[in-house]
Amino acid sequence: DVKVTQSSRYLVKRTGEKVFLECVQDMDHENMFWYRQDPGLGLRLIYFSYDVKMKEKGDIPEGYSVSREKKERFSLILESASTNQTSMYLCASSRERVRTDTQYFGPGTRLTVL
Amino acid sequence: GNSVTQMEGPVTLSEEAFLTINCTYTATGYPSLFWYVQYPGEGLQLLLKATKADDKGSNKGFEATYRKETTSFHLEKGSVQVSDSAVYFCALSGSARQLTFGSGTQLTVLP
Numbered sequence: 001d002v003k004v005t006q007s008s009r010y011l012v013k014r015t016g017e018k019v020f021l022e023c024v025q026d027m028d029h030e031n032m033f034w035y036r037q038d039p040g041l042g043l044r045l046i047y048f049s050y051d052v053k054m055k056e057k058g059d060i061p062e063g064y065s066v067s068r069e070k071k072e073r074f075s076l077i078l079e080s081a082s083t084n085q086t087s088m089y090l091c092a093s094s095r096e097r098v099r100t101d102t103q104y105f106g107p108g109t110r111l112t113v114l
Numbered sequence: 115g116n117s118v119t120q121m122e123g124p125v126t127l128s129e130e131a132f133l134t135i136n137c138t139y140t141a142t143g144y145p146s147l148f149w150y151v152q153y154p155g156e157g158l159q160l161l162l163k164a165t166k167a168d169d170k171g172s173n174k175g176f177e178a179t180y181r182k183e184t185t186s187f188h189l190e191k192g193s194v195q196v197s198d199s200a201v202y203f204c205a206l207s208g209s210a211r212q213l214t215f216g217s218g219t220q221l222t223v224l225p
Contacts (some may be wrong), residue, residue, distance in 0.1 A: 042215040101208040105157035
């Protein structure tokens with residue numbers, strides 16, 4: 001089975017802190033994604049990566065950056081956390097860059113910024 | 115751009131009732147369509163998918179048919195169980211090969 005793990009289930013940070021969210025997948029997938037999930041808005045794509053050291057902006061990249069130094073690991077960085085970044089963050093991976101491919105999700109990190 | 119519109123929730127049903135969750139989409143070309151489910155405290159997992167017009171996806175008693183003429187992909191189940199209580203997301207993958215999600219529908223099934 002594909003396993004996508006996220007470093008924390010719950011995280012509480014203060015405004016202005018730098019925050020790192022880590023995601024690791026164990027199936028040698030090429031593609032990795034970061035989403036945020038908010039009630040009534042579904043999932044919105046923040047950043048994605050189709051290869052090591054490669055990144056592309058999604059729909060809502062402002063206030064975020066990412067790093068992919070190794071194929072299995074994709075990190076989301078909040079350079080200076082703000083209260084409007086309080087949300088559930090979901091990481092996903094997929095094997096191929098085709099429209100039919102399934103994405104596999106981690107359990108999510110619920111981030112609260114005070 | 116691509117968009118997905120889902121039936122507003124929450125939906126509350128009694129066990130063994132019939133379920134329909136409506137989903138319509140806007141996309142150019144020939145998208146693939148998906149239903150993902152999120153059980154309490156978990157991430158999303160694929161429930162079913164369909165990759166071309168008139169395809170029917172099915173899994174765990176759930177079904178959805180890709181209707182290009184009505185741009186719809188409604189989710190149905192003939193007899194729901196308490197264990198089906200979850201949030202259901204309709205999604206599409208188009209030419210950019212990224213997923214666009216609907217807003218999600220919370221389903222609660224009462225015993």
